[in-house]
Amino acid sequence: MRAAVLRELGTPIAIEDVAISEPRAGEVGLEIAASGICRSDLSVTDGTLKSPLPVVLGHEAAGVVTSLGPGVDQLAVGDRVVVALTPSCGECLFCQEGAPNRCLAMVPGMIFSTMGDRTTRLRTGDETIYQLCGVASFAEKAVVDARACIPVGDDIPLDRACLLGCGVLTGAGAALNTPEVGPGASVAVIGCGGVGLAAIQGARIAGAEAIFAVDIDPVKRELAMELGATEALDGAGDVQGAVRKRTGLGVHVAIEAIGKSETIETAWEVLRPGGTALIIGMPRSGEKIPIRAGGLFLERRLVGSVYGGADPRRDVPLLLEHVREGALRLDPLVTAELPLSGVAEALEALRAGRGARHVIVHSR
Ligand code: APR
Numbered sequence: 001m002r003a004a005v006l007r008e009l010g011t012p013i014a015i016e017d018v019a020i021s022e023p024r025a026g027e028v029g030l031e032i033a034a035s036g037i038c039r040s041d042l043s044v045t046d047g048t049l050k051s052p053l054p055v056v057l058g059h060e061a062a063g064v065v066t067s068l069g070p071g072v073d074q075l076a077v078g079d080r081v082v083v084a085l086t087p088s089c090g091e092c093l094f095c096q097e098g099a100p101n102r103c104l105a106m107v108p109g110m111i112f113s114t115m116g117d118r119t120t121r122l123r124t125g126d127e128t129i130y131q132l133c134g135v136a137s138f139a140e141k142a143v144v145d146a147r148a149c150i151p152v153g154d155d156i157p158l159d160r161a162c163l164l165g166c167g168v169l170t171g172a173g174a175a176l177n178t179p180e181v182g183p184g185a186s187v188a189v190i191g192c193g194g195v196g197l198a199a200i201q202g203a204r205i206a207g208a209e210a211i212f213a214v215d216i217d218p219v220k221r222e223l224a225m226e227l228g229a230t231e232a233l234d235g236a237g238d239v240q241g242a243v244r245k246r247t248g249l250g251v252h253v254a255i256e257a258i259g260k261s262e263t264i265e266t267a268w269e270v271l272r273p274g275g276t277a278l279i280i281g282m283p284r285s286g287e288k289i290p291i292r293a294g295g296l297f298l299e300r301r302l303v304g305s306v307y308g309g310a311d312p313r314r315d316v317p318l319l320l321e322h323v324r325e326g327a328l329r330l331d332p333l334v335t336a337e338l339p340l341s342g343v344a345e346a347l348e349a350l351r352a353g354r355g356a357r358h359v360i361v362h363s364r
């Protein structure tokens with residue numbers, strides 16, 4: 001099958017013929033229908049996020065089940081599924097504590113770019129090809145953990161449903177799973193890419209009263225207004241001053257969806273006393289944040305958030321319900337659809353800050 005392989009950091013990703021093996025116990029084979037291109041994929045290409053190489057990137061996927069490994073009885077061939085980033089094993093420490101978004105079963109995928117048994121199902125000749133997040137969806141096919149597959153109905157096209165695999169679950173989930181983002185709340189969303197635009201929609205669905213959208217790109221600011229922001233602010237301007245002018249004391253919640261120390265600092269500074277800075281962007285490993293400690297004595301809270309604090313098996317169907325009702329709009333998030341061969345170009349567009357989500361589409 002064809003897959004986009006990253007062989008060396010800083011070099012363009014190239015389409016290669018890659019052999020894919022049959023699913024092992026607890027795994028399924030998928031025909032990838034669509035894969036969104038997320039900032040985290042780009043972050044692997046420049047070393048901001050680490051992965052062994054060569055690797056097939058792509059982790060925001062939807063597809064159709066084509067084969068079942070031994071012991072898989074919860075899915076059938078032909079099922080249309082969104083692939084979650086965590087298997088939510090139900091057994092590990094974190095799943096037992098009710099935090100499947102921290103499931104230990106996703107560690108091999110996240111750290112080693114392998115399946116749960118630390119091996120991969122992809123190779124060229126004798127060479128192991130790694131699978132980003134255990135998904136590797138910049139490809140025609142994939143083998144993934146069956147527990148990560150969440151069935152979706154026939155009524156939602158897979159080239160939109162795929163966005164729930166990462167960006168939309170991370171953004172909308174973070175807003176919907178944070179009790180402070182509720183009716184009457186004021187929220188600032190800093191960074192309005194695929195993830196931030198989903199956070200804005202989540203905040204609107206949660207009933208937030210004021211939603212400030214902060215981005216350096218006017219196109220993103222316009223999109224943010226279309227999707228429910230009540231005011232858009234230029235990230236290159238005096239964000240803190242503008243938020244204070246409108247709110248007096250600052251916002252209840254600032255959601256940072258970029259992963260840069262300076263924007264995390266902005267999230268901290270726009271908070272009112274008792275406010276929460278929710279960091280959903282992924283900073284470069286080793287990055288330090290220069291925040292003013294005095295804010296702690298205003299009972300501000302700096303909170304990390306991974307994968308929208310979501311339980312994918314609960315939250316993906318819930319978000320799909322919002323999509324059906326028209327409250328969560330996926331179409332405006334998609335800047336362009338492209339074939340697998342367009343992936344290098346789309347990564348370049350993302351690097352240059354052009355557009356929200358690019359989606360590789362094989363079928364719908
Ligand atoms: N101030 C304001 N906006 C900024 C700034 C800044 N200093 N720098 C970048 N931006 C905006 C960009 O213009 C863009 O709209 O942040 C947005 C980031 O969006 P994307 O690059 O599309 O990233 P996205 O896929 O949404 O991911 C955001 O979440 O999952 C993580 O790794 C991912 O850290 C990344 C974050």
Ligand code: ZN
Nearest residue numbers: 089092095103
């Ligand atoms: Zn678990």
Ligand code: ZN
Nearest residue numbers: 038040166167
């Ligand atoms: Zn992602």
